[in-house]
Amino acid sequence: MNIRFFLKEPKLAKETMLYITATIGGKRMKRSIGVRVKPSNWTGIKVKTLARDSAAQNLKIENASKILKEIEREYLLQGIPLSKEIVEKEFDQRINPEKEKVQKSFIEVFNDFILSCKPTKSENTIKTYNTCKRHLSKFSHEKKISLNFENIDMSFYDDLLAYFLSNNFLNTTISKYIKVLKTFMKWSNERGYHNNMICNRFRTFKEDSEKIKISAEIVEKLRMTDFEDEYKNIVKDLFILSCYTGLRFSDIQSMKEDNVSSDFLKIHIKKTREVLEIPLLDVPKKIIERHMEKYGRLKVPTNQFCNREIKKMFEKIEFDDNVEFTKHSGKKNIVIEKKACDFVTMHYGRTFFVTNSLVNGMNEETIRKITGHKDYKSFKKYVQFSKEMISESLLKAWGN
Template identity: 30%
Template sequence: MKENFNREFKKIDPSKSVFYEAYDSFIEEKVKRREWKPSTIKRYNNIKNHLVQFDKSTKYNLTFSNINEKFYTDFTDYCYTTSDHGTNTFARNIGLFKTFMFWAIKEKYTYNDAFRGFKKPDRVITQEVALNLDQVKTIFEFDTKSKSLEKVRDVFVFQCLTGLRFGELRLINNRTIRDGVLLIKEDKDVTKDAREIPLFDITKYILKKYDNLLPLITNQKQNELIKKVFKSAEFDFDVEYTRNKNKQKEVIVKPFYDRISTHSARRTFITIMKKKGIADKTIMKMTGHRDLKTFNSYYKVDTEAKVDAINLAFGSMELPKLKKA
């Protein structure tokens, strides 16, 4: 009955699902009001695609009226099994889905609020790789034998030495460089003050090489090509990590180069700075973190750091002389 009323009074095409028509109206409203960044628009479109594929795969015939515990159970299984989503991806998508549903109730597309009981799994700290300083130097000095890969390498190293997000690199130009300092006014949170990131010989060299305009490509393409750089540089040793699907964990082994991404560079910056004993507050002023918990999730404690810690704590102890029996 609700769907028939919607078709009559909201002039919705009877050949289309009211649910998806409402979802499109939701996105259109947010875009017109300039409430979302492009990345947010992309996320909501991705969720719609997941729902459409879920519908086709399970023949669920999704409507507002059948969003219930059965839907939550079936959609959870679909995301973890068919789409191979991890815990964090699933938790984020459920949160965004619930945001849409709250909007749908406000706009009177539905009165069904069963979605309020859909529980998001607790987010987990992802096990990502980070480079040490010697590895950054190795990559920077590596001969890529290709101009395009050389550009990819230089951009990655610049990130490692500044802690910038990949999306922030496009903000760099002659106007944002003053007296050897980068001034970054991020658009992720316009309420934040501009961050100051000091430049030094290598970062200045990279910027000068490209006339203060880094040779950027898409994030996806950068991730694809930086893996090639690391593979060519023989960073092919295996690394083990776990992947979470709510309460289930699976252990995965992949070559180091396959775990490298633009995010690894930002993590590398934080890891190196913390290992050098730089105060968290100083690092956070450069990375833009406000929350210490989120900031600490970027810190990769590697084997070398653990060895140093043990030697620092107990290295002065000497073995006692063995007593004769």
């Protein structure tokens, strides 16, 4: 038996997974042993002494090697020929006997994955993970395809894709769930549940989602309208606050009085876990002051309530033309037609901030300093120029 160790990504600067392999009769067994090490701290046979947790890591390495040698010796003494399958079974039982006793199902491990993500992921991300899990379970039940780690191959991908398309899932939605599945498979692989990473070959659709365009004039009309209802006016305030600061609804929810100074809003952003300092214009400053004076805090109803009410308010200010978008499910076109107001959510305030800032001459880098976008790929999703904006810009540039 030829025993070797190798790093999953030997060119990384940060820690990567260490694997042990054993070659038997030309076939190779590969297993993770729960060791992560920086390539610079790996000698080829052990972790360097000065590396973090080197003693514990080297103990795991020695133990894994010892187990394989014991298996080889025992079967040799008994005169029983070894195979890759025998070594895998024996190794898995001995490296973690408690885990072998209590085998978790695919869905049970998925539940553990979701639970482990709750402290670091947003509420919406966790909802997406749960929804993806439900769709996988429904797919498994309807198509009589077993959900286990060994089954997640290209045939599984083809069947899952066909299931999504037969139910008219949009390409953007399919891509979202495929990405979740790949994230889960990587997470469970790193924790020793499987060694199947065929999912790295799963493709996702690349499509930019269309959005309605909200002009500065319609935002101003909303701001100046008194809806003669306390909660409607509160929702209006929150939307306008987002339009003038670029804040997400979740960050508006968490805002406190001590986040506000005379000219800046200093706030910890939940999604990216960073602190941003946002310059305060007069409009958002007055909204915050009014709420503090009247309620002693920024009064924020639930996101669901606000999304429901903001649609009604945009309809009242006559932002209600019919809008038609063409989306895709595989190669099939799906036409979605609704009133413009029915597309509006509270998140459109952030979209408006990005677009209007660009229209008014701010450069992308400065806007990203305020919004917290790390790269252009995520930033560009918020840029929504209307045909009128593009026309005006063209005429201005060409001197008409």
